[in-house]
Amino acid sequence: MSIDVSFILNAFVQLLFSVPTTLLITGVSVLCGFVIGMAIALVRIFSVPVLSSIAIWYVTFIRGTPMLVHLLLIYNGLPLLIDGLSHRLGWGFKSAAIPVIDFVCLSFSITASAYLSEVIRSGLLAIDRGQMEAALSIGMTKPQALRRVVLPQALAASIPNFSNTVIGMLHGSTLAFTVPVVEVMAKAQIVASTNWKFLESYLAAAVIFWGITVLIETSAGLLERRVNLYNRGGVA
Structure with a gap:
């Protein structure tokens, strides 16, 4: 041979x-996953009633199930839901009008959000609580202290883990070939x-x-x- x-x-x-299709899937998934993951991490850090429990369940479920399962559930299940609601509400809209790559990006964004929430949360936990207390003591509000003091340090500490997640999503984008997306x-x-x-x-x-x-x-x-x-x- x-x-x-x-x-x-x-x-x-x-x-x-x-390559552009692969980078698009990866980029959109990481960006959307980061935004959702940030919200999940903050909800868990500040132990928001009810939402904190939902966030824990969400992260546990997504991290405990394969990425391919998320894709197949979204790709096969969401069109049924959309078509059912459209028929019931008389919208006349069909899920077939939605590009397949949109379902892929949604699925992978959900996957990325769970992993990135843990990356962000670990970065936040690595920052000494005194940083927040010091910011509050000079008159900052809690949102200001988070944005100006805590989050920049937490995100800096999370760079290695964040890059690992991005690489994981890049490699995971190969699963898109199981549906009609040519990456x-x-x-x-x-x-x-x-x-x-x-x-x-x-x-x-x-x-x-x-x-x-x-x-x-x-x-x-x-x-x-x-x-x-x-x-x-x-x-x-």
């Missing part, structure tokens, strides 16, 4: 056209099916994912060094 290097290069070029892995299968050179096609996909992962790790490392330099009182 021999590996066709020329086909790897050819597949690599073809797969590059699907890198789906494109790899399409390219390979032309002459059954799956090994070469998957090697090309691996190189692309490895390259994106290195970029994320490098960016996170640079950001972490910059933040640490600032915290030590150096010049950024």
Whole structure:
């Protein structure tokens, strides 16, 4: 058995056209997951009645079930709910009008929110309570103290874990090929099916994912060094 290097290069070029879709899924999922995760983390940190218990249950359920299950539940279940409500309310709207990638982004955003909430919460717990007390003692309100003092330090401490989650969501985006979304892995299968050179096609996909992962790790490392330099009182 021999590996066709020329086909790897050819597949690599073809797969590059699907990279924007993969990055879109990852970016939207991480961004939306971060916003939802931040709300969940704050609700749990401040032990908001009722909402705190719901948040704990939500995080436990999402982290305890596979990412693929979330995708299939959203992809197969949400259209039934939308069509049922539309029929009952006489809207005349069909779920078929919604792009499939929207269901993928929603599903992955839900997954990311649970993991990112724990990343943010661990960062908040790492900050000494005295920081909040000191901010309140000089006349800041609690929201101001959170925004200006606590959250910047917590997010800085969370950079390594945050980058790991981003990489995890990037790799998890490959599950989108189970539904009709042509991201890198789906494109790899399409390219390979032309002459059954799956090994070469998957090697090309691996190189692309490895390259994106290195970029994320490098960016996170640079950001972490910059933040640490600032915290030590150096010049950024």
